[in-house]
Amino acid sequence: MNTRPRVEAAPVKAGLREWSALGVLMLATVLLAIDGTVLYLAVPALTADIAPTATQMLWIGDVYSFALAGLLVTMGNLADRIGRKRLLLIGSIGFGLASALAAFSTTPEMLIAARVLLGVAGATIMPSTLSIARNLFTDPVQRTTAIAAWTAGATGGAALGPLVGGLLLEHYWWGSVFLINVPLMIVVVIAGILLIPESKNPDGGRLDLTSAALSVAAIVSIVFAVKHAVGTGLDWTVPATVALGVGAGWAFLLRQRALTQPLVDVSLFRLPAFSGAVAADTIAIFAFIGVMFFFSQHLQLVMGMTPFQAGLAELPATIATVVVVGIVGYLLTRLGRGRAIAAGLALSALGLVGLAITEGWSTYWGMGISLAVIGLGVGAAMTLSTDAVVSAAPPERAGAAASIAETAYEFGVALGIAVLGTLHTLVYRASLQIPENVSTADRDALHDSLATATYRLPDSPDLLEHAQHAFTSGVQTVSLIAAALLVIAAAVAFKVIPSQGEPTHSRRNGSIRGVVR
Known part of the structure; x- marks a missing residue:
């Protein structure tokens, strides 16, 4: 690394332009987060239109996040080298074009390919948004608030996805959940050109x-x-x-x-606050998104809600993640970082247990309370863990540090759908009780997925009831498994993430070393 001493400027309070630029960054972040979950409520309509298999449906759901996770480290470093604003604008244009391709897909394979392109474009946007925010706000208090707002955009956007999807699906075809990105990305590009300053690492070197x-x-x-x-x-x-x-x-x-x-400064992982925060970030979103992917289908396919009704039913989680912005400072001051992250993870686990219990009820209110508890816990844990990760690195390495935080987020999303989705499918198929006189074609439809069975067997209510019970058992099982993982993560966070003092960085012999003030 370059051994020239780095002189840090005194923190300067951000003004109207910086906060306006943060609004642009949050819009981009919310759009990317929405795109990760907006498809959940479109599964029944999408299945009826282009008829993907259960495996193809899982690929459509999570290949976007896998492409993001695979490229975030590379793109975060590229942003540090060529300019974060430049990469943000390039990615925003690409995201708009890929969204149009996804909206008009006519086959499962075409939609999967479009989702891959969306992930590639998204990978150029995500590290830039967080690293630009890191550089816009040099005052520590303002930076924590800005990162809390950014995190609320990421978690709140993920929770908003089903509501936005439900609203669009009430009036338009399933492709509208992608097409809505196009005009909004135009706003991001124009506002970004006007409001966001360029920043990069002057000693970045070659990628x-x-x-x-x-x-x-x-x-x-x-x-x-x-x-x-x-x-x-x-x-x-x-x-x-x-x-x-x-x-x-x-x-x-x-x-x-x-x-x-x-590309990744592995010395940062020697910091307990850094490595513990990365793990907490991954596991929190793993549990949240993994369960919500199937809960959205449960509301429609089992409880009979319309897409918009299902989106409204998930609104408590969205509201709770936004409320976190107002209380996270109090939690940090009162508990310290490690204990506050642990408390958030434990609260999320409690909410997931409540969700598993209330999913078998015929009324909604128990699930609504559980969703609010989950959203509050996940929002608090992710806000504080993201702040810990980004604040641990110096400003010129902001893109690289941001890419680690976002890789944890996106990898958690992708693995949550893949791993918990796999477990759900296994439980669903194991719980199916299909009468012996059912034809092979109907048996295959039931075995494939509840969405497929609902589409192909609309006149067989008894068979669908069996499938709905099996589907509910699967959602309850993955909810409890996710809760157990969050309890473990809470114990680890409590143990390894410091609660006294804040992680920072210093230069010594050209390397980044973690210290605690």
Whole structure:
């Protein structure tokens, strides 16, 4: 790394332009987060139109997040080198074009490809939004508030997805959930040009393409293994791709230690506040999105709600994540960072247990309370963990640090859908009680998914009732599993993330070292 001493300017209070620029960044963040969950309520309509299989539907749902997670580290470093504003604007234009392609897809394969392009474009936007916010706000108090607002956009956007999707699906075809991105991205581009200043690392050096390829190979290989095990079964390709992914990941880490300008500064992970926050971020969104993916379908396919009604039913989670912005400062002051993150994770676990219990009820109010509890806990944990990750790195490495925080977020989204989705499918199929006199075609439809069965067997209410009970059992099971993971994560956060003092950084012999004030 460059050994020239870095002189940090005294913090300057942000003004109207900086807060207006944050509004533009939040709009981009909300759009990306919405795009990760807006499809949930469109599953029945999409299934009726282009008839994807259960495996294809899982790919449509999470390939967007996998593409994001695979490229975020690379794009965060690229933003540091070529300019964060420049990459943000390029990505926004690409996102708008990919959204139009997704909206008018006519086959599952075409939609999967469009979702991949959306993920690639999104990967150029996400690190830029958070790293620009990190550089816009040099005052620590204002920076924490700005990051809290950014995090609310990410978590609130994910929760808003079903509501936006439901509103659009009440009046338009399923492609409208993508087409809405186009005019909003035009606003981001125009406002971004006018309001956002350019920033980059003056000593960034060249982007290491080998590291970039290794990071993508590690994530994609492991994801393929999970997908193949669900869709096709356990054959020789599963251990082979897992080995490839682990090997690529290990080679990536070794290379980062040897490079003078690494894509990921692995020394940051020696900071308990940093490594613990990354883990907390991943597990929190893993549980939240993994359960919500199937809960959205439960509201429609089991409880008989319209898409818009289902979106409204999930509104308590959205409101709770926004409320967090107003109380996170109090939690941090009162409990300290580690204890506050642990408390948020534990509260989310309690909400998931409540959701598992109340999903079997015929009324909604129990589920609504549980959703609010989940949203409040996840919002608090993610706000504080993201702030810890981004604040641990110096300003010139803001893009790289932001990419780590967002990789944790997106990888949690993708794994939540893949892993909990896999478990849900296994429980659903194991719980099915299909009479022996059912035809092979009807049996295959029931076995594939509840969405497929609802579409193909509208005149068989008894069979659908069996499938609905099995689906509910699956959602309850994954809710309890997610709750258990959050309890473990809360214990780890309580143990390893400091609650006294705040993580910061210093330069010593050209390297980033963590200290505690």
